[in-house]
Structure formats: C-alpha cells, structure tokens
Amino acid sequence: MLQSLIKNVWVPMKPYYTQVYQEIWAGMGLMGFIVYKIRSADKRSKALKGKIFASDGWGRKTPSYLFRTRRIPVLN
Amino acid sequence: MNENLFASFATPTMMGLPIVILIIMFPSILFPSSNRLINNRLISIQQWLVQLTSKQMMAIHNNKGQTWTLMLMSLILFIGSTNLLGLLPHSFTPTTQLSMNLGMAIPLWAGTVFMGFRHKTKAALAHFLPQGTPIFLIPMLVIIETISLFIQPMALAVRLTANITAGHLLIHLIGGATLALMDISPSTALITFIILILLTILEFAVAMIQAYVFTLLVSLYLHDNT
Numbered sequence: 001m002l003q004s005l006i007k008n009v010w011v012p013m014k015p016y017y018t019q020v021y022q023e024i025w026a027g028m029g030l031m032g033f034i035v036y037k038i039r040s041a042d043k044r045s046k047a048l049k050g051k052i053f054a055s056d057g058w059g060r061k062t063p064s065y066l067f068r069t070r071r072i073p074v075l076n
Numbered sequence: 077m078n079e080n081l082f083a084s085f086a087t088p089t090m091m092g093l094p095i096v097i098l099i100i101m102f103p104s105i106l107f108p109s110s111n112r113l114i115n116n117r118l119i120s121i122q123q124w125l126v127q128l129t130s131k132q133m134m135a136i137h138n139n140k141g142q143t144w145t146l147m148l149m150s151l152i153l154f155i156g157s158t159n160l161l162g163l164l165p166h167s168f169t170p171t172t173q174l175s176m177n178l179g180m181a182i183p184l185w186a187g188t189v190f191m192g193f194r195h196k197t198k199a200a201l202a203h204f205l206p207q208g209t210p211i212f213l214i215p216m217l218v219i220i221e222t223i224s225l226f227i228q229p230m231a232l233a234v235r236l237t238a239n240i241t242a243g244h245l246l247i248h249l250i251g252g253a254t255l256a257l258m259d260i261s262p263s264t265a266l267i268t269f270i271i272l273i274l275l276t277i278l279e280f281a282v283a284m285i286q287a288y289v290f291t292l293l294v295s296l297y298l299h300d301n302t
Binding site for chain 2: 020
C-alpha cells in the first residue's frame with residue numbers, strides 16, 4: 001500500500017510538496033503554533049478554575065489565597 | 077427547538093466515533109480522475125469546468141503565481157462541493173466550522189505573505205504604505221495597513237463560516253415556521269413555503285459564490301505577493 005501511495009501520490013506531487021508549497025508548510029507550522037497556544041491556554045484556565053472551586057473534603061471551599069503559596073505542614 | 081436548531085452543527089459521530097474525517101474526504105469521490113484521452117461525460121464536464129475556472133482565475137498571474145493553480149483549483153472544488161453537499165437535508169457541512177475555515181485560510185494567507193517577503197521583500201514591505209500618503213499620516217497608516225493585513229485570514233474564515241451557517245439556520249427556521257403554520261393557516265404556510273424555495277435557490281448560489289470568493293481572495297493575495 002505504501003508503494004502504491006508513493007507511486008501515485010508522492011512521485012507526481014514531489015515538485016509541489018518540495019518546492020512550490022514551501023511557504024504553505026511554513027504557514028501550516030504557524031497555524032499549528034496558534035492551535036497549540038490556544039489549547040494550552042484553555043487547559044490552563046480550566047485547571048485554574050478547577051482549583052479555585054475545589055472543596056477540602058468537608059464541604060468547605062478552600063480560599064483562593066491559599067493557592068500558589070507554600071503551606072508548611074504543622075505537626076501536633 | 078433551540079437544541080434542534082444548532083444540533084446540525086455538532087461534530088458528527090457514529091456509535092461514539094467521530095466521522096468528520098470521512099465526511100471531509102467524501103467530496104473527492106465525486107471527482108474521479110482518469111488517464112484516458114477521451115473520458116466519460118461526467119469527467120469531461122468536470123474537466124471542462126475546471127479548465128474554464130482555472131483559465132479565468134489564473135490569467136492575471138505570472139509564472140510563479142501559476143504554480144499555485146493546482147492548490148487554488150483544489151480549494152474551489154473542495155469548498156464548492158462541500159457547500160453544495162451541505163444543502164442536502166440532515167447532512168453535515170464541514171465549512172460551517174470556524175476551525176476548518178481557519179485551517180484553510182491561515183496556511184494559504186501565511187503562504188502568500190511568506191512568499192512575498194521571501195522573493196520580493198521591498199515590494200512586500202511597501203504594501204504597508206500606500207503611494208502618495210501625506211508625511212504626517214504615515215505612522216497611523218502603517219498601523220492601519222498592518223492591522224488590515226492580519227485581519228485578512230480572519231475575514232476569509234469568518235466570511236465563509238458566517239455565510240454558510242446563516243443560510244443553514246435560515247432554512248431550518250423558515251422550514252420550521254412553514255411546518256408550524258400548516259395547521260394554523262395554510263395560505264400563510266404556502267407563502268412561507270415559496271419563501272423557503274427562493275431561499276434554497278439563494279443558498280445554492282451562495283454556496284458556489286462563497287467558494288469562488290474565498291479562492292479569488294487567496295488568488296489576489298498571491299498576486300500581490302508574486
């Protein structure tokens with residue numbers, strides 16, 4: 001199947017893929033970068049929302065000022 | 077009714093598996109390729125149409141621009157066939173999705189811009205300032221031209237998405253109204269049905285025009301940069 005793909009697609013299209021469409025490949029890289037940025041920002045904002053609204057097991061909401069600070073455990 | 081109105085734009089799945097890739101690849105079946113000198117009627121008509129379109133669209137380009145003929149003809153055939161197939165009832169139209177249209181617009185627009193900066197850097201930079209601008213307007217106009225350059229792919233994608241989505245929504249709404257009016261007032265339902273027929277004819281035209289406009293604009297951006 002790979003051989004027929006190479007013979008029917010790659011061989012006739014080689015000058016296009018290697019020379020003519022170089023800038024389009026660069027454009028596709030730019031688009032991939034934009035998609036990556038949007039996805040990671042979405043993931044980050046969802047994770048942050050999940051943390052802010054998380055409860056501590058007793059039904060109480062953990063105050064948001066307690067996140068992003070190092071909490072030193074107290075041993076009694 | 078709100079759920080039904082937008083349900084046709086949801087990503088199609090069959091038994092939990094997304095089949096959107098198959099739907100996007102489907103129009104290629106309708107354009108068979110042939111190695112014969114004299115083809116059957118379908119292929120002859122398609123080849124005649126492609127030749128007519130390519131001659132009309134690529135005549136303004138130089139040799140460098142004409143290397144993009146294959147890309148632009150594939151683009152217009154894909155968008156046109158996808159839009160027309162979307163007019164069938166209960167079908168999914170990939171070009172109603174902004175992600176798909178941005179996926180087509182950004183690489184092609186960026187390709188033309190990179191080509192311009194790579195081969196004709198001075199001319200590409202000169203596009204940021206129209207000829208004959210008064211000196212005190214230069215900073216503002218450079219900003220405006222830069223913004224208008226970066227808006228081009230967004231405009232391409234949003235134009236196609238909005239036109240096709242709006243057409244489909246209108247057909248849904250007016251079709252629903254016709255159905256609802258049939259029990260209440262058949263004469264009003266008849267008028268609404270005539271409006272629906274006219275709208276469907278309009279949507280056929282819009283489907284083909286939007287494909288042509290998208291491809292023509294990409295071709296114009298290419299012409300500016302080659």
